[in-house]
Amino acid sequence: MQNEILRKEQEFHDRWASVIDVDGIRVADYFEACTAPENRFILKQLGDVSGKSLLDLGCGAGENSVYFAMKGANCVASDYSPGMVDVALKLAEKNGVDIQGKVINAMDIDYPDNTFDIVYASNLLHHIPNPEITIQEIHRVLKPGGKMCFWDPLKHNPVINVYRRMATEVRTDDETPLDINIVNFVRSRFSQTNYDTFWIATLWIFLSFYLIEKVNPNEERYWKKIILEHDRLRPTYRRLEKLDAILKHIPGMKRMAWNLAIVATK
Numbered sequence: 001m002q003n004e005i006l007r008k009e010q011e012f013h014d015r016w017a018s019v020i021d022v023d024g025i026r027v028a029d030y031f032e033a034c035t036a037p038e039n040r041f042i043l044k045q046l047g048d049v050s051g052k053s054l055l056d057l058g059c060g061a062g063e064n065s066v067y068f069a070m071k072g073a074n075c076v077a078s079d080y081s082p083g084m085v086d087v088a089l090k091l092a093e094k095n096g097v098d099i100q101g102k103v104i105n106a107m108d109i110d111y112p113d114n115t116f117d118i119v120y121a122s123n124l125l126h127h128i129p130n131p132e133i134t135i136q137e138i139h140r141v142l143k144p145g146g147k148m149c150f151w152d153p154l155k156h157n158p159v160i161n162v163y164r165r166m167a168t169e170v171r172t173d174d175e176t177p178l179d180i181n182i183v184n185f186v187r188s189r190f191s192q193t194n195y196d197t198f199w200i201a202t203l204w205i206f207l208s209f210y211l212i213e214k215v216n217p218n219e220e221r222y223w224k225k226i227i228l229e230h231d232r233l234r235p236t237y238r239r240l241e242k243l244d245a246i247l248k249h250i251p252g253m254k255r256m257a258w259n260l261a262i263v264a265t266k
Contacts, residue, residue, distance in 0.1 A: 005129050005174045012172045013060075013081035020061050022090050026228075027070070030063040033230035034237050035205075037198045038151035038261040039122070045194055045263035046147060049073040052117040055141065057106050057134075058124030062088025062099070068120070069097035078104035109137045116141055121150040123223075126177050132185055139189050142266045148190065151261035153177040159203055160258050163210075169218035180255040183262065190264035197257030201243040205233060 031039040050072030056065040057078055065077035065088055077088035077099050085101040092099045104110055106121070106128055119138045125131040138148045153160070155177035164171065180197070187193045206222055209215040215225070226233060247253050 008174060009127050009172055010080050010082075013079070013084050015083075018083060020087050022061075022087060022094055025061060025063060025091055027063050027066050027091070027095060029227050029230060031067050033227055034234050034241075035226040035230040037241070038259050041196050041198075041261045042120070042149045042151065042263055046118065046149065049118065053115065054118040054120060055109075055111070055116045056088075057104065057109070057119055057121040057138070058127070059088045060084055060122070062091040064120055064122055065099045066092050066095050066097055068118075069099050070095065073118070075099040076102055078102045078106075080105055106134045107137060109141050111141045113140050114143045117143055117146050119146070119148050121148075123152060125150060125152045125182075126175050127172065129174075131178065131182065135182075135186060135189065139266060144266055146266045147263055148186075148266070149261075149263045151259055153258055154180055154197065154255065154260050156180065156255045157200075157203070157258060159207065163206060163217060163222070166210075167217035167222070178260060180260060182260070186262055186264050190266055192265040193262060194264070195260060195262040197248065197254040197260050198244070199258035200247050200253065200256055202237060202240040203258060204240055205236060208236075 030036055031043060049068055052073045054068050054073040054075045055078060056068070056075055059065050059077035059079045061084065062077050065075040069075045069092065077085060077092070079085050079088070080103065082103050085103055088099065089101045102110070106124060107130060119142055125134060128134050135148070142148060183193065183195050205226060209222055209225065210217065215222070
């Protein structure tokens, strides 16, 4: 069953990789745009990455590997999809940086213990049949004092769950958004854990895509659209972000966010 899930994930992402337009990827936007709060949180926690060894686990199109390489990190772009690894290498070449590429099963990372200063994973764990195994593998390959950073969707918000039921063509059948209690699991394995959640009131932007702009969720990936159109969305996003900051002080409200971001130190 587990191997079948991984095979389907690989095939889905290989198909996606085959239609990615590398020339259309603006790498910095995925970390610095107003609509990339997860990565802005992670960057603040990481600080200077120059000279650090970094494993980008589940690299996708390689925006993360290339961004960190541009900041001076020594990056390995890894994915279970060979097609995505190829795209990441092309994106690195286009942006004039060197990265390594490697096909990796995130539940059995093919590196020795204590190899990396940083393991970064974006939108990966909800594709993994057993995310706790991947977290333990990340812990294993990190050096003492090394940092794990990841962000993924949570399962609790009913608005996002309606979207998931509609957007069947742009997501895999077996992906499982995380329970916020994953934070407690990370805390049990790492010496220090910082986390935050993002997109509560700001989810209005998703609703507006569907209700007002009539964007078909099976023709455009909303989570890509928020990055591509961040300049247009900035005024609305910034207003709603202030409301999010208030809402997150209400007990139990953080779990209603769309995404969770964690930075943990071994």
